[in-house]
Amino acid sequence: MQDLFTVNNLWMMIATTLVFLMHLGFASLEAGLTRSKNTVNILFKNTIIPAIGLLTYAFVGFNLMYPGAEYAGSFFGFAGFGLSLPEGWDTSNYNVGYTYFTDFIFQAMFAATAATIVSGAVAERVKLGPFIIFSIVYVAVIYPVVGMWKWGGGFLNTLSTPFYDFAGSTIVHSVGGWGALVGAAMLGPRIGKYTSRGMTAIPGHNIPMATMGVFLLWFGWFGFNGGSVLSADPGLVSKVFVTTAMAAAAGAFGALAVSYKMFKTYDITMVLNGILAGLVGITAGADQMSVGGSVLIGFIGGGLVVLSVVFFDKIKVDDPVGAISVHLVGGIWGTLAVGIFGDLAGIGQFFSQLIGVVTVGTFCLIFSWLIFFTLKKTVGIRVDAAEETEGLDINEHKMHAYPNFAAKD
Amino acid sequence: MKKIEAIIRTSRFDQIHKCVAGLGVKFLTFYEVKGMGLEHAKPEMYRGVPYEPAYIPRTKLEIVTVDELVESVINCILTEGKTGEVGDGKIFIYDVLEAYRIRNSDTGEHAL
Numbered sequence: 001m002q003d004l005f006t007v008n009n010l011w012m013m014i015a016t017t018l019v020f021l022m023h024l025g026f027a028s029l030e031a032g033l034t035r036s037k038n039t040v041n042i043l044f045k046n047t048i049i050p051a052i053g054l055l056t057y058a059f060v061g062f063n064l065m066y067p068g069a070e071y072a073g074s075f076f077g078f079a080g081f082g083l084s085l086p087e088g089w090d091t092s093n094y095n096v097g098y099t100y101f102t103d104f105i106f107q108a109m110f111a112a113t114a115a116t117i118v119s120g121a122v123a124e125r126v127k128l129g130p131f132i133i134f135s136i137v138y139v140a141v142i143y144p145v146v147g148m149w150k151w152g153g154g155f156l157n158t159l160s161t162p163f164y165d166f167a168g169s170t171i172v173h174s175v176g177g178w179g180a181l182v183g184a185a186m187l188g189p190r191i192g193k194y195t196s197r198g199m200t201a202i203p204g205h206n207i208p209m210a211t212m213g214v215f216l217l218w219f220g221w222f223g224f225n226g227g228s229v230l231s232a233d234p235g236l237v238s239k240v241f242v243t244t245a246m247a248a249a250a251g252a253f254g255a256l257a258v259s260y261k262m263f264k265t266y267d268i269t270m271v272l273n274g275i276l277a278g279l280v281g282i283t284a285g286a287d288q289m290s291v292g293g294s295v296l297i298g299f300i301g302g303g304l305v306v307l308s309v310v311f312f313d314k315i316k317v318d319d320p321v322g323a324i325s326v327h328l329v330g331g332i333w334g335t336l337a338v339g340i341f342g343d344l345a346g347i348g349q350f351f352s353q354l355i356g357v358v359t360v361g362t363f364c365l366i367f368s369w370l371i372f373f374t375l376k377k378t379v380g381i382r383v384d385a386a387e388e389t390e391g392l393d394i395n396e397h398k399m400h401a402y403p404n405f406a407a408k409d
Numbered sequence: 410m411k412k413i414e415a416i417i418r419t420s421r422f423d424q425i426h427k428c429v430a431g432l433g434v435k436f437l438t439f440y441e442v443k444g445m446g447l448e449h450a451k452p453e454m455y456r457g458v459p460y461e462p463a464y465i466p467r468t469k470l471e472i473v474t475v476d477e478l479v480e481s482v483i484n485c486i487l488t489e490g491k492t493g494e495v496g497d498g499k500i501f502i503y504d505v506l507e508a509y510r511i512r513n514s515d516t517g518e519h520a521l
Contacts, residue, residue, distance in 0.1 A: 389420050390420075394451050394453070395451075398451070398452070398453045398454045399453045399454065399455055400453070403462070
């Protein structure tokens with residue numbers, strides 16, 4: 001019994017480190033897909049965000065997300081500030097899968113993902129200070145409240161057919177996605193992106209770094225989904241490893257197929273986005289899907305992401321890294337797919353999934369809009385035009401990411 | 410034929426290029442350069458140490474064109490490249506002794 005607990009807890013701690021490494025993945029991907037004059041700024045945001053996640057989750061997030069059984073079926077609950085070790089916190093009496101601290105730290109690694117998704121969509125023009133304030137509020141309050149609705153026993157969990165989100169297509173990825181959509185829309189596009197003569201491509205400055213980023217994310221996802229089993233159960237974890245990997249692989253091809261059909265090129269950035277879309281897509285039901293189902297979900301997710309990128313450009317919402325397409329569109333698709341494919345498929349489940357998407361979407365839209373709007377009206381959220389043209393690195397950070405290269409003016 | 414060399418702000422490159430292309434100039438070379446001038450680089454701070462980079466980044470244009478177009482090209486650069494701030498750049502004019510097109514050995518103004 002003790003051996004089982006030790007093994008379970010060990011796997012959960014490994015999964016924790018895998019999810020942690022995804023922050024490096026996000027940092028590399030976003031840096032690679034944006035311009036070198038903004039690289040320090042992107043990396044700064046992606047460095048401070050995990051710090052925000054960990055600190056706020058310890059202070060309020062964990063107890064907002066898991067307020068306790070007395071709040072079952074409700075919208076909001078809070079178990080108090082800070083962490084408090086319960087009796088037997090380091091034994092299987094707390095949970096057969098993990099200690100209290102493992103529980104906390106594994107969950108804490110997910111918390112900052114919501115803000116990190118937003119950072120890609122608002123890149124190259126958002127003001128640093130307001131973005132940090134947005135992230136603190138979004139990660140400390142909005143994310144855990146939404147998480148409580150399902151994983152903390154709230155109303156989504158007590159629907160007659162419970163809403164299902166295995167590792168967070170809605171709870172993590174779409175929460176970030178909605179914030180990204182509001183942020184990108186409210187900021188407006190980067191200077192020069194949409195002109196009277198059409199759309200300008202603003203290529204990223206480092207494709208190798210973007211590629212490394214996606215592989216790091218894929219690597220970390222084995223912990224993201226594998227750890228969401230909440231134990232080292234050999235059958236479940238190995239199954240989740242397979243569904244996760246298959247969806248990613250199929251996502252690459254879904255994106256390749258659609259982007260080749262539309263643009264006649266083998267666009268690596270689309271394939272990279274496709275892999276991520278596949279991963280986001282399987283995240284809601286990784287433990288429910290067959291191999292075939294995972295491949296289908298991933299392939300469709302990959303195709304959807306390409307169409308979505310084109311769509312958002314068409315409506316002039318500038319998303320430098322495709323965060324909205326990967327995480328919001330991908331997250332919604334993955335969530336609904338649980339009602340269409342796999343062990344839980346059925347009209348009732350599909351309906352519950354829809355309820356989850358709509359309630360979470362409404363909540364996140366309203367609150368991310370409120371936060372961004374308040375910031376916009378008080379301190380402003382966008383750098384001025386001269387600063388944006390010169391680059392955020394020299395203006396917000398007084399330094400260059402590549403000091404010995406001739407930087408763009 | 411004359412060669413027009415201009416050190417310009419990189420942020421003005423697109424407008425200058427559009428203007429020059431509108432004159433029918435199809436051949437130009439440009440590259441990113443570092444240099445020094447009256448404009449100082451913005452002071453930076455690295456790990457607690459303030460420093461002023463010695464150089465500023467700019468773009469250098471080289472346009473070889475027929476004598477008749479020289480004044481128009483210069484006007485393009487002067488109009489589109491100007492912000493009024495210190496650091497807008499400079500233009501230099503040189504005589505070109507001869508020009509060749511490598512593909513078919515055209516010479517002179519035909520090679521432009």
